[in-house]
Amino acid sequence: MSRSSPTKTRWFSDSEGRSRGLRKDRNKAAEPLIELRDVSLKFVNYSDKSYTLKRAFLELLLRRDRQVPNSEFWALRDINLRIRRGERIGIVGSNGAGKSTLLRLLARIYPPTHGVLDVRGMVAPLIEMGAGFNSELTGFDNILLNGAMLGFTRKQMLAKVEGIHEFTGLREFAHLPLKYYSSGMYSRLAFGVATEIDPEILLVDESLGVGDAAFRAKAKERIRRVMDRSHAVILVSHELNTLRELCDRGLWMQKGRLVADGPIDEVLDAYIQSVNAPAPAAEPDPAEVSG
Amino acid sequence: MNMDVCNETTTEAVESFPAPPSVRLSEVWRRRLANDRAELVRFWPVVQNMVVTELRVRYQRSFMGFLWTLINPLLMMLVLSVVFSSLMRIEGGGGSYTLYLLAGMVPWTFMAGAVTESSVCIIMNESLIRKIYVPKLIFPLVRVLINLITGMLSLAALFLLLVPLGARPSAAMLFLPVAVGLIFAFTLGLGLLVATANTFFRDCGHLVGVFIQAWYFATPIIYPVTQFEESQRWRFWLNPAFYFIEIFHDILCKGAWPPLSLVLTAAALATASLGIGYVTFKSNEDKMVFRL
Numbered sequence: 001m002s003r004s005s006p007t008k009t010r011w012f013s014d015s016e017g018r019s020r021g022l023r024k025d026r027n028k029a030a031e032p033l034i035e036l037r038d039v040s041l042k043f044v045n046y047s048d049k050s051y052t053l054k055r056a057f058l059e060l061l062l063r064r065d066r067q068v069p070n071s072e073f074w075a076l077r078d079i080n081l082r083i084r085r086g087e088r089i090g091i092v093g094s095n096g097a098g099k100s101t102l103l104r105l106l107a108r109i110y111p112p113t114h115g116v117l118d119v120r121g122m123v124a125p126l127i128e129m130g131a132g133f134n135s136e137l138t139g140f141d142n143i144l145l146n147g148a149m150l151g152f153t154r155k156q157m158l159a160k161v162e163g164i165h166e167f168t169g170l171r172e173f174a175h176l177p178l179k180y181y182s183s184g185m186y187s188r189l190a191f192g193v194a195t196e197i198d199p200e201i202l203l204v205d206e207s208l209g210v211g212d213a214a215f216r217a218k219a220k221e222r223i224r225r226v227m228d229r230s231h232a233v234i235l236v237s238h239e240l241n242t243l244r245e246l247c248d249r250g251l252w253m254q255k256g257r258l259v260a261d262g263p264i265d266e267v268l269d270a271y272i273q274s275v276n277a278p279a280p281a282a283e284p285d286p287a288e289v290s291g
Numbered sequence: 292m293n294m295d296v297c298n299e300t301t302t303e304a305v306e307s308f309p310a311p312p313s314v315r316l317s318e319v320w321r322r323r324l325a326n327d328r329a330e331l332v333r334f335w336p337v338v339q340n341m342v343v344t345e346l347r348v349r350y351q352r353s354f355m356g357f358l359w360t361l362i363n364p365l366l367m368m369l370v371l372s373v374v375f376s377s378l379m380r381i382e383g384g385g386g387s388y389t390l391y392l393l394a395g396m397v398p399w400t401f402m403a404g405a406v407t408e409s410s411v412c413i414i415m416n417e418s419l420i421r422k423i424y425v426p427k428l429i430f431p432l433v434r435v436l437i438n439l440i441t442g443m444l445s446l447a448a449l450f451l452l453l454v455p456l457g458a459r460p461s462a463a464m465l466f467l468p469v470a471v472g473l474i475f476a477f478t479l480g481l482g483l484l485v486a487t488a489n490t491f492f493r494d495c496g497h498l499v500g501v502f503i504q505a506w507y508f509a510t511p512i513i514y515p516v517t518q519f520e521e522s523q524r525w526r527f528w529l530n531p532a533f534y535f536i537e538i539f540h541d542i543l544c545k546g547a548w549p550p551l552s553l554v555l556t557a558a559a560l561a562t563a564s565l566g567i568g569y570v571t572f573k574s575n576e577d578k579m580v581f582r583l
Contacts, residue, residue, distance in 0.1 A: 043581065111580075127422065136348045145337070149423055153336065
């Protein structure tokens with residue numbers, strides 16, 4: 001691995017201060033790559049009653065307490081999770097369970113409302129295709145830009161360009177601005193860039209189904225190769241068979257809570273059982289199962 | 292149901308997270324600064340890329356290409372000098388009026404442009420912020436840097452006009468880099484402040500343009516301070532932009548070293564602006580993503 005020293009990112013939401021050298025003496029290999037302690041994330045919807053300057057001013061003038069916005073919800077609640085080197089994690093759950101939000105939290109897009117999030121290592125988010133692409137730039141320049149955002153130098157990225165072209169087959173379009181790409185070419189390039197790098201932590205959000213059938217097979221193979229290169233992989237998908245194939249640990253999320261955490265087969269079986277069961281009584285008690 | 296409960300990890304976790312010691316505020320900010328410095332180093336290629344892209348896209352496919360960065364300010368200055376020196380016959384503050392006008396206009400255009408663009412930079416980059424982690428500090432920084440580069444090119448164009456306008460290059464011009472540095476710091480602080488304000492209160496964006504326009508007329512750029520009586524001039528001291536513009540006037544028009552008191556005031560203002568802007572931005576940075 002070219003990047004041997006992981007960039008250490010520590011996040012503190014409520015408890016700002018903690019001495020930096022706290023973990024220096026600890027054995028590095030035993031350290032979890034990702035650690036979440038009682039992490040909760042609250043979304044507040046201001047759009048229905050927008051928090052404008054006028055309102056802020058009035059509240060200040062009238063010394064009125066800030067009204068509780070009428071729609072807030074906890075996208076994630078009390079998540080405790082430790083992910084170690086070499087783990088392949090699959091996350092399942094119904095729509096709106098907080099799977100993607102959890103990935104975004106790990107990618108540092110959302111800061112936690114409460115709790116401590118500790119991510120050690122470079123995160124490569126495959127959450128949305130073409131994140132950080134600039135449509136005015138050529139394909140080649142976008143490769144470099146995207147690499148820079150993920151923390152690679154120009155030199156490192158130049159070495160990878162060849163591999164990306166080979167995979168995407170877009171070499172002849174490399175010097176065409178991205179706005180002239182078809183949507184298929186666009187997502188192929190995005191996928192190619194994201195999977196050519198050697199991430200320490202790979203986050204994948206249901207983006208396995210890209211392009212035509214031939215490409216999809218190639219993509220799956222490629223995902224598997226990145227998974228081999230990266231230290232930890234977190235995969236969100238509704239394709240349970242894919243998860244069973246690729247992952248060894250499963251997480252089951254429900255309404256923002258982690259309801260099950262264990263070997264992938266057991267978690268998936270429990271999940272399938274609860275989906276098929278007509279009564280919601282089949283849900284396991286969250287307090288009982290989560291770590 | 293047999294689920295792995297991960298008991299051993301939780302006991303371990305308690306060990307590795309002792310109760311946080313109560314830390315002084317200064318400590319927190321020192322760490323934030325150190326953190327930001329590290330992030331800026333890591334993301335510097337991104338900043339570079341964004342600035343270069345913006346400038347390149349601006350002149351893409353035009354026949355003159357990058358030459359426009361120099362021709363544009365030259366033409367602008369030509370228009371300004373013709374319009375103002377023929378319409379408004381004002382006695383310049385020493386030397387030609389056109390030179391006075393241009394010397395004030397170049398730093399002002401930089402500041403006004405940077406602040407206006409900074410105010411919308413977080414909102415404009417919403418798609419990026421919601422998809423990938425990039426330190427948000429770089430967005431105002433990129434806007435200010437782009438304006439700085441165009442401002443420097445304008446300054447270069449101004450140098451080409453310097454001799455035709457009747458000014459001699461002087462040793463005081465060696466002070467220009469310091470003057471540019473001061474106004475850069477002041478503008479960046481202001482940009483950070485405006486970017487934060489506008490992200491939370493969208494109304495601000497509309498006010499910024501109006502405010503900048505009013506500020507423009509309140510600052511001696513198109514008129515010299517000498518137009519006002521001595522007893523009235525103290526009013527300009529209340530205007531923070533006055534000090535920065537005046538430094539440029541001193542250097543470029545009078546060819547004199549700016550007085551130390553002026554430079555020190557400007558430095559204090561720049562520090563205050565940068566400090567306030569940075570603290571405001573960093574305290575609200577985490578909440579921004581939820582307001583996009």
